[in-house]
Amino acid sequence: xxxxxxxxxxxxxxxxxxxxxxxxxxxxxxxxxxxxxxxxxxxxxxxxxxxxxxxxxxxxxxxxxxxxxxxxxxxxxxxxxxxxxxxxxxxxxxxxxxxxxxxxxxxxxxxxxxxxxxxxxxxxxxxxxxxxxxxxxxxxxxxxxxxxxxxxxxxxxxxxxxxxxxxxxxxxxxxxxxxxxxxxxxxxxxxxxxxxxxxxxxxxxxxxxxxxxxxxxxxxxxxxxxxxxxxxxxxxxxxxxxxxxxxxxxxxxxxxxxxxxxxxxxxxxxxxxxxxxxxxxxxxxxxxxxxxxxxxxxxxxxxxxxxxxxxxxxxxxxxxxxxxxxxxxxxxxxxxxxxxxxxxxxxxxxxxxxxxxxxxxxxxxxxxxxxxxxxxxxxxxxxxxxxxxxxxxxxxxxxxxxxxxxxxxxxxxxxxxxxxxxxxxxxxxxxxxxxxxxxxxxxxxxxxxxxxxxxxxxxxxxxxx
Amino acid sequence: xxxxxxxxxxxxxxxxxxxxxxxxxxxxxxxxxxxxxxxxxxxxxxxxxxxxxxxxxxxxxxxxxxxxxxxxxxxxxxxxxxxxxxxxxxxxxxxxxxxxxxxxxxxxxxxxxxxxxxxxxxxxxxxxxxxxxxxxxxxxxxxxxxxxxxxxxxxxxxxxxxxxxxxxxxxxxxxxxxxxxxxxxxxxxxxxxxxxxxxxxxxxxxxxxxxxxxxxx
Numbered sequence: 001x002x003x004x005x006x007x008x009x010x011x012x013x014x015x016x017x018x019x020x021x022x023x024x025x026x027x028x029x030x031x032x033x034x035x036x037x038x039x040x041x042x043x044x045x046x047x048x049x050x051x052x053x054x055x056x057x058x059x060x061x062x063x064x065x066x067x068x069x070x071x072x073x074x075x076x077x078x079x080x081x082x083x084x085x086x087x088x089x090x091x092x093x094x095x096x097x098x099x100x101x102x103x104x105x106x107x108x109x110x111x112x113x114x115x116x117x118x119x120x121x122x123x124x125x126x127x128x129x130x131x132x133x134x135x136x137x138x139x140x141x142x143x144x145x146x147x148x149x150x151x152x153x154x155x156x157x158x159x160x161x162x163x164x165x166x167x168x169x170x171x172x173x174x175x176x177x178x179x180x181x182x183x184x185x186x187x188x189x190x191x192x193x194x195x196x197x198x199x200x201x202x203x204x205x206x207x208x209x210x211x212x213x214x215x216x217x218x219x220x221x222x223x224x225x226x227x228x229x230x231x232x233x234x235x236x237x238x239x240x241x242x243x244x245x246x247x248x249x250x251x252x253x254x255x256x257x258x259x260x261x262x263x264x265x266x267x268x269x270x271x272x273x274x275x276x277x278x279x280x281x282x283x284x285x286x287x288x289x290x291x292x293x294x295x296x297x298x299x300x301x302x303x304x305x306x307x308x309x310x311x312x313x314x315x316x317x318x319x320x321x322x323x324x325x326x327x328x329x330x331x332x333x334x335x336x337x338x339x340x341x342x343x344x345x346x347x348x349x350x351x352x353x354x355x356x357x358x359x360x361x362x363x364x365x366x367x368x369x370x371x372x373x374x375x376x377x378x379x380x381x382x383x384x385x386x387x388x389x390x391x392x393x394x395x396x397x398x399x400x401x402x403x404x405x406x407x408x409x410x411x412x413x414x415x416x417x418x419x420x421x422x423x424x425x426x427x428x429x430x431x432x433x434x435x436x437x438x439x440x441x442x443x444x445x446x447x448x449x450x451x452x453x454x455x456x457x458x459x460x461x462x463x464x465x
Numbered sequence: 466x467x468x469x470x471x472x473x474x475x476x477x478x479x480x481x482x483x484x485x486x487x488x489x490x491x492x493x494x495x496x497x498x499x500x501x502x503x504x505x506x507x508x509x510x511x512x513x514x515x516x517x518x519x520x521x522x523x524x525x526x527x528x529x530x531x532x533x534x535x536x537x538x539x540x541x542x543x544x545x546x547x548x549x550x551x552x553x554x555x556x557x558x559x560x561x562x563x564x565x566x567x568x569x570x571x572x573x574x575x576x577x578x579x580x581x582x583x584x585x586x587x588x589x590x591x592x593x594x595x596x597x598x599x600x601x602x603x604x605x606x607x608x609x610x611x612x613x614x615x616x617x618x619x620x621x622x623x624x625x626x627x628x629x630x631x632x633x634x635x636x637x638x639x640x641x642x643x644x645x646x647x648x649x650x651x652x653x654x655x656x657x658x659x660x661x662x663x664x665x666x667x668x669x670x671x672x673x674x675x676x677x678x679x680x681x682x
Contacts, residue, residue, distance in 0.1 A: 037564040045522025110568045125516030186509040232468050239475035246482040255593035256527040332528030407597030410535040
């Protein structure tokens with residue numbers, strides 16, 4: 001290990017990988033509940049809450065792990081304070097486990113979510129930010145400690161690279177945008193207005209900025225592309241992300257009780273949101289093609305796959321229903337679920353997996369590692385996710401037509417006409433889980449298994465295929 | 466442009482976009498109160514019940530939520546209070562095959578939740594959710610079917626082309642009175658109209674048909 005600080009990065013990655021497994025297991029449970037609501041010990045709302053919260057938290061931990069890897073590499077020194085980083089890690093783990101236990105208790109005893117000091121004890125009842133207020137404070141403190149530690153490292157080293165500056169800027173934006181979700185409003189319209197600041201400005205703002213910075217870092221690490229050119233394109237990409245993304249929030253303000261000018265603002269800006277994602281794809285493909293120097297083929301393969309699926313999931317699957325004239329009919333249907341799944345997979349799941357395969361071998365002190373399981377895991381996950389997205393898109397189209405156009409009852413459409421889609425989703429959910437299990441096993445074995453000739457040859461031939 | 470210039474464009478351009486968002490937020494908040502009825506103490510209590518039971522974990526409201534159970538935005542327009550209250554307290558008693566579990570919602574909580582949902586239904590949502598335009602269930606569309614209006618007129622691409630496309634007829638003629646005159650004697654409002662007068666419509670049918678026509682915006 002080049003830097004002791006990288007131990008913290010590995011800790012965060014390990015926690016993230018385990019939560020990823022939990023997320024997918026409860027996802028399969030939730031998929032089964034579409035057909036059999038009483039299948040599990042708690043109702044759908046709890047499995048769904050666990051599914052999306054585990055997602056957000058493991059991605060956040062993955063991003064923190066990635067940052068703890070990148071900052072010492074870029075600053076070429078240890079973190080400002082390793083004990084503080086260790087404390088931040090363990091405090092995060094304790095807070096997250098506390099919240100999870102709370103959700104499970106509420107699932108078993110719905111009456112246990114009592115009001116204490118004006119806030120709910122176990123679950124705030126707001127999608128994605130269900131974590132109760134006491135946990136909000138702990139999460140905010142954890143994020144601030146994380147920011148201070150990394151910023152001080154940069155101050156100490158005085159190496160102001162564009163990549164780590166953008167990465168930290170993205171993390172600062174992310175932390176600030178958690179705050180609008182931390183107060184109560186008696187108006188559901190205002191509640192959702194601020195709630196979207198958190199959710200939208202995270203996933204279509206701060207997180208994409210972080211993704212842009214990490215993409216530039218990965219390409220630089222894996223190829224001999226010059227830093228200056230990479231950083232220039234990174235700035236262009238993240239600038240376009242925020243120019244389109246900040247006001248693109250308008251596509252969430254079409255139908256929640258906000259004035260109608262949001263139809264124009266949201267329609268125009270969110271239609272442009274795929275452009276930076278397309279530039280990222282072009283950037284990744286161009287650099288992969290132009291440069292030949294790299295030993296970590298799987299890492300480069302995953303970084304490029306991330307760029308492509310970021311565009312397909314977040315860009316294409318989003319833009320198809322972002323115009324108000326279309327969204328009026330599709331809003332609140334399974335089309336949104338399909339977009340959500342492919343967007344999170346492409347933009348962030350693959351990003352963290354790519355960062356794992358790029359950073360973990362070097363943190364474990366190896367140059368070559370066995371890549372074949374990594375490739376297999378990627379294909380199991382990707383094919384399964386694409387099929388999940390097709391099945392839910394199909395369900396969404398049927399729902400839009402039957403419920404929105406023909407006026408057939410929601411429950412009738414869900415139970416009588418969409419059952420096959422739910423069945424296929426369970427099947428592909430299980431195959432996705434197999435892909436994740438391979439990844440989890442591989443994560444613990446990267447760099448620890450001998451690189452066999454056969455495995456290396458298989459990896460090369462698979463990458464060619 | 467050098468890297469510094471691009472970086473400055475990124476930083477200051479993003480800040481400018483954010484300022485625009487803040488300005489629009491102020492403007493939006495100045496308008497919100499006039500876009501619904503007043504929030505009473507009971508509406509607020511009902512909202513807290515909504516959060517307590519994590520209703521959003523299955524349902525959607527304003528179309529946002531979990532897509533597992535029906536949207537609640539206009540639910541009080543569709544279902545009577547007595548039904549909703551009974552259902553909230555014990556869904557399985559009302560419908561044995563209901564997916565919703567018995568959560569232990571009290572009578573008082575159900576009452577407050579209803580008041581909250583009634584407030585939600587009054588919010589001006591820019592016309593969402595839209596009326597199902599191809600529904601055959603509504604009596605107003607039934608009159609349209611009965612008199613085979615679609616042999617001459619198009620709605621969303623379905624029908625004949627002898628008469629004008631009426632997909633958005635209410636945008637051109639929003640007033641019910643215009644449609645009444647038109648049905649009684651088309652050429653009185655549209656000179657040279659080839660459409661015959663529909664004197665055979667009963668008064669009830671005429672009302673339903675007009676209601677349907679003015680909904681085509």
